[in-house]
Amino acid sequence: MSDQSSNDQPVSSETPEYRYTSVMAGDIETRWQEYWDAEGTFATPNPAGSLADPTAVAARGEKLFVLDMFPYPSGAGLHVGHPLGYIGTDVYSRFQRMSGRNVLYTMGFDAFGLPAEQYAVQTGQHPAITTNANIANMRRQLRRLGLSHDPRRSISTTDPEYYRWTQWIFSQIFNSWYDRDQARARPISELEDLYAAGARPTPGGRAWSALSRIEQRQIIDDHRLAYLSEAPVNWCPGLGTVVANEEVTADGRSDRGNYPVFKRRMRQWMMRITSYADRLIDDLDLLEWSPAIISMQRNWIGRSHGANVHFDSPAGPITVFTTRPDTLFGASFMVLAPEHPLVDAVTTSDQAAAVATYRSEAGAKKDVDRQDATRTKTGVSTGSFATNPVTGTEIPIWIADYVLMGYGTGAIMAVPCGDQRDFEFARMFDLPIPAIQNPPAEWFAEHGIEPSLDTAAWPEAYVGNAPYVNSSNSSVDLNTISDVAEGVSKMTAWLEANSHGNGTITYKLRDWLFSRQRYWGEPFPIVYDSDGIAHVIPAEMLPVALPETDSFAPRTFAADDEFSDPESPLDRLTDWVEVELDLGDGLQTYRRDTNVMPQWAGSCWYELRYLDPHNDQVFVDPEVERYWMGPRTDQRPDHPGGVDLYVGGVEHAVLHLLYARFWHKVLYDLGHLSSKEPYTRLFNQGYILADAYTDERGMYVEATEVASTPDGFVHDGQPVTREWGKMGKSLKNAVSPDEMYEAYGADTLRLYEMAMGPLDASRPWETRDVVGMYRFLQRLWRNMVDESTGAVTVVDAPADPNTRQLLHRTIDAVRTEMDALRFNTAIAKLIELNNHVTRLNATCREVAEPMVLMLAPLVPHVAEELWQRLGHTETITYEAFPNADPALLVDDTVEYPVQINGKVRSRVTVSAEADAAAVEAATLADPRVIEVLDGASIRKVIVVPGRMVNIVL
RNA sequence: GCCCCGGUGGCCCAACUGGCAGAGGCAGCGGUCUCAAACACCGUACGGUGUGGGUUCGAAUCCCACCCGGGGCACCA
Incomplete structure (x- = not known):
């Protein structure tokens, strides 16, 4: 936290008592956040199940599912770069609620994974404890930002009630095979029936009934979509685990930790994603994704x-x-x-x-x-x-x-x-x-x-x-x-x-290596019998809970110890590994699988659980899934269904998006889902970059302590070099949202992040620029509230024609821009309108109310506050977004720039109804035009209606 | 090497997809307020669009070549 920040505004005794300051913003913001929580403002109704409210579903309007790529709850907390996409989706969700849509918008946590486990290894504290603390801190930081999530739908992948269904989906995949003729997954029992009936020849040509139970199982196991394989895998001794092809960088190192990776033959779980290669490529045509991501997926599959x-x-x-x-x-x-x-x-x-x-x-x-x-x-x-x-x-x-x-x-x-x-x-x-x-x-x-x-x-x-x-x-x-x-x-x-x-x-695509020799992940719902045959744990016995231990570390090796062998932490828990179960053949002793799933497992289906988070009968009620994610064939005949808007960074172009599409398609084939694809429309937000500085040793120094001098940048008296990078702890250039809340409030931070550029562009963070949005909110406030008395100054008199016309043009533009996720230009229009109102003697209600409504998605707290002060008693969340009066969008007259040989020489004003001939006549009659032409002969006159006139000599 | 994006006032960014280069913010400059300053407010200046060609009555926008920055892929037969 910087204490010498130049952005702190000391509120002196001379500051008017009712000015919109960071202190007042903080008060307004926390008050409305409490109100939203207490009133359940953002609770979104389902058509069925535990969150059912069919009346509200009907009243809210057409459904819209807006989704952020869910975060890993890091111990470092958020910096201002993280919530860029979240603010974007929140603004969009709030705008759509006001435009008559029933919006599903929530946030969960992808909380299994290496950092919590490594921290646990260092400190001896159970990863569940750190994970829960990190989630709590992140929830606090996000809540303070005013995000309109439905809190009832939040999940964490580490919650046994969640990973119970991750394990269930694994068992569905295990119990399936891919029928090439029908080009879809089918239950494995149907394959067994085909063999038993002789409708499908066995690999050796012998009759099914002539094979031993173990031979039969081997044939069946060779067809499963999740299977054990002795195959070359990426062994990473430094991590003590194997990793997937997608997790190996181009220079042969692990993307987590940057350790060397070696090819070794090992017995590991694989997912038969290659069976889906064609559909994963072909169905890209059904998606509204950026060409860059589409080509990365195509490339990776490499047909x-x-x-x-x-x-x-x-x-x-x-x-x-x-x-x-x-x-x-x-x-x-x-x-x-x-x-x-x-x-x-x-x-x-x-x-x-x-x-x-x-x-x-x-x-x-x-x-x-x-x-x-x-x-x-x-x-x-x-x-x-x-x-x-x-x-x-x-x-x-x-x-x-x-x-x-x-x-x-x-x-x-x-x-x-x-x-x-x-x-x-x-x-x-x-x-x-x-x-x-x-x-x-x-x-x-x-x-x-x-x-x-x-x-x-x-x-x-x-x-x-x-x-x-x-x-x-x-x-x-x-x-x-x-x-x-x-x-x-x-x-x-x-x-x-x-x-x-x-x-x-x-295809270049290989099957997905799915097992990891770690602790902090989902255990496999698999046990082995005395013949070494794998059995899946029945659904009613799930979840297979992660066993308690205080020894979380896998055995790790020297990073270059290629010929070491993996040893999972679960291997050591012999009491847990040996288990007596009745799987239908009476009580028998089994040995548990001691691998855990990769971190990607939990994020392969989380959007489905948001739909129906408390269902303990199925992973998602089919009716609820159909409502939120079903194909919109009313929009286009080949609509695949899925999330309406998915926002996240490009770094998941291959890994997460490929795996999630694969799981979704398996679940679709098995009849559990109506949508063929999880994410219909994908939008890649940019990153927030920040200056970073390195000293002469090449080490990063604290960016806030660097001064700019005529001779260059200086830290602690020593010259430093400016570099460019993603904001983050490692570059020592992170700015925390808490600092921004303190200095300006959450509304200003939201506005600044949305105003600094288009959502899909990366841009550098400049703390000193934030004040511009703060001043805007101060002017907005001052236009409606007396700074010294706190009284509302809005008058009921009608607006003058100019103001009214500007208002309606602003409404028209803001609607268009918000709908297209162009919040930067929407904000510019709103500032322009507010600047105009500032110059008036008084603010008319006719302008004030639509202006507050238009700002509500962007700066919801101050909008709620002003809305209430303007005399309203309900939350602004579900008020209708203003509509422009089309009559006020057209001018009576049009000013045409007149070019002579392409250079602007004059302007003429004509009636908006004037046709090309009339415009030409008016132009040629213009004194300035006559003067410049000076009798020269005209070759051609080009009139572009409503735009301009060009005279060619 | 190949494939995507993107280069517009000092900085972040607009420009109805071919029609007046400038909407918005920061910084700058001048002023109001103040004992002075900070905060706030009012008012202003600033470039011809990375470079070179081309198409067009007209190009930031379309085409060609190149330069710079970012991302992806890379002995995939």
Whole structure:
């Protein structure tokens, strides 16, 4: 807290007693916050269930669900950057309530996760205690901001009554499989029925009844949407847990904590999100999201259409994936990933030593190093050859680390003339580069070489459309065409007809690694029997409560100890791990799963629980879900349903938004939801940035203690460097909302945050600018209340025509701007109106009341106070937002700027009804125009009705 | 390297999507109040829109090339 702040306004004895000061603002604000709580002003009615009030639902109007990305309750508390989006959604929600909508708006807490657990490890205090304290502090800070949340609907993911349903949803996913034919998830029991009835062949071809119980379970388990898998995962010894692909940064470190991450094969829970890859891409078309987020999701899922092609080799057929089967005639060698399972089988004895060396070198490299595209290509020959199925040529098989085991089939056909990577590799190892396309003349010209099919002269591979050459055999001929798409489809057909391959689709998206070896998360509702078979805990036995312990830390290791093994804190709780249950086969001893879910689990469905937070029968009443989130086919036929407006930062573009969409779709498939998508419209708010300063050692110094001098910035007598960054504790540049409440009040803070720019733009925080909004509220107050007596000075006389017209234009503009989330321009219009009123002798009620109503969404406390002083007894929350009189929006006359050759030379005023000819006549009769023209001949007169006139000479 | 955003008075930002560059706020300057100041109030000046071309009667807005800032992706076959 800064005590030398220049913003504190000492209220001296000369300050008028009834001036709108920070002290008065604080008094008004806390008073109305208490009123709202006591009256339950923001309680939102449901059509059914525990919050049902059908009469109120009917009275409030059409539904609107406004949602913020819910926060992690940090121990550091809020800074003024955090609530930017919350203020935006609050203003919007309040505006919509006044526009006749039944608005659902609340806030919960995403409270499982690492920080609370790490704090617990340090202090020995149970994370539930810190978490609850942090939530309480955050609730206090948010309440002081005047957010119009329905407090009855708030939830925390750590609440057993909440995670009971997170576990229930997990068990739904566990008990489902994806039916490719129907393109949807179905209950696992239906798969069992299909096998039992013989309608679906078993993998081994044996009759279902001939299989043992364990064999049957293995087949079933292989189809579950949540499954255990022995697979390469991201092991992070520094965190003592595995993490998901999405949680690994591009340079191969954990996004939390920045520790090295290693690929290891381990037995872990996975979610079969890849089954939904197509729908997750295709349904993006139904959403109103920014192009940036849509492309990030598309990119992450990474769908590529292509073909699998089978090449014969000494070790049997090797399948490669290619997006360019049309270039098969140019495939002059093959490359396998070093980890490819057939490497040993194809390696000749001569090459065995070299291959073994290369593989161990590749294995020792981190993924980061392997994926550095600027690195020169390395690789080694296996010594054996595969047969190109289209040419019959024997082509050498190499291994190289530029081919990744995790994508496609882990093997490629190399077409060096048409792929830059293959081209570089061929040049490096003197492999043949046959030309199969004739690049256009411009391409050769660009590279300063003569057109030639001798690739020895080519500086790089040619990628794109061009006529094919050398691309025919006895049964297929591409040489007559020059279009890649046509070539691809022709070759794919040939591959399929000749059993050399088939058209296929691959994805970058991998299945979601879902287990973590931590304490502070949702336990899995899973136990294992003596055969090691997983059983789900029945719904009526949920929640599986997180067991008490005082040892929260997973076993962590040196951050680079790649070959350590995870050990969950729950593993140590042997009394809890061993459990006697009756799961239908009588009382038996089971062993509990000791993993917990990742933090994303709780945020995959929280918006659904807001709808029906107290329901102990189902996670959400279907009728309530249909009301708030059902598809609005009345708006457009392909409306997917979901939240009407979701506001949050872009940092969740891939993780949260992908996972939540996936869970939502599973629940939709299983018939629990009417909406296909959770978030119809997504709006990404910007960040509040702030100056940060580093000293000569590069350490951040307290930003509030830095002074600006002619020689630069100085801290404690030492020069410092100004940097730019997101506001936060780590950059030592955080400003707390509590400081702002103290100096100006919450209404001023709200107004400033909304006025400083568009909601989706990032902008720098300037504490010294805040006073502008404070002055505005003081002028507003002074226009209606006598500063020395406190008496209301608003008069009942009618407003003059000018004022009335300005009022109605303001109403018209503010409505439009608020509806479009452009609060900065709405505020500018309101300040303009208020500045106009300031110049009048007295404020008319005719202006005062609509002005207070228009300001109510932005500055609800002072608006409530003025509304009450103007003689009203009800809260302003549900008063109708003013409507502009259309008659007052049009002028009787229009002033036209007159341009001569594009420069403004004069102005003429004509009747608003005047047609183009009349405007032209009036213009040419204008003395100033005649003077400037000075008899020059006119080529053309352009009249844009209502806008301007341009005379062209 | 590729893909998105964005560059407008000293600063944060408007400009009806091609029609008078300026709405609003901060800072500045001049004044009122004051013994003086702070607070508050009144009044003012300020740039031609990152750069260079093009289209047009007319460009901040559309097109091309480039520069700068922010974000995302990156050996994905």
